[in-house]
Amino acid sequence: EDQVTQSPEALRLQEGESSSLNCSYTVSGLRGLFWYRQDPGKGPEFLFTLYSAGEEKEKERLKATLTKKESFLHITAPKPEDSATYLCAVRVFSGSARQLTFGSGTQLTVLP
């Protein structure tokens, strides 16, 4: 069975304190791993797509990396506005459609 596990469930950082969020997966044939940011009461906002082990993507203070078993979202010198829930999702093939399977998310709080 395809599984996506995110850790930690919650993370509190001081402004400027760098850290990493983890997303580990066991799927039969990864077709893409995606990171999203979600603010309370809003829809997930797309951040990154990773397709193969060794791939890295960066955007402002965020950097996503991918290995054969997990992905990391590195946050460098975070600011309070980075506070949100970060979701990872994997693309699996099911019949004629391709659907996203989400992890349970990491709730990040950055304190000023």
Added chain:
Amino acid sequence: DTEVTQTPKHLVMGMTNKKSLKCEQHMGHRAMYWYKQKAKKPPELMFVYSYEKLSINESVPSRFSPECPNSSLLNLHLHALQPEDSALYLCASSQGGQGFTEAFFGQGTRLTVV
């Protein structure tokens, strides 16, 4: 433009009402999705449309009825809902076809069933 537009933003309905949620995208995407999200939980897939045809129905109760009138529009018709159906309903779209690309989400409809 990566915008998926959902209306209404908020909806309160009684258990005997009939209402519809609407979703629109103009990115030329051929896969569209409905997700349900409860508080502090990840989105749960409800339905997938691929090239305007329903391709996945995740055992959703029949009080939820999806419709894809054309490649840009997706509706979710609601009838005789229960209070436990209160949630954030999210629409998403992606390229579809042979591509395994990212999905873009709308801002959601916050549904409250009273």
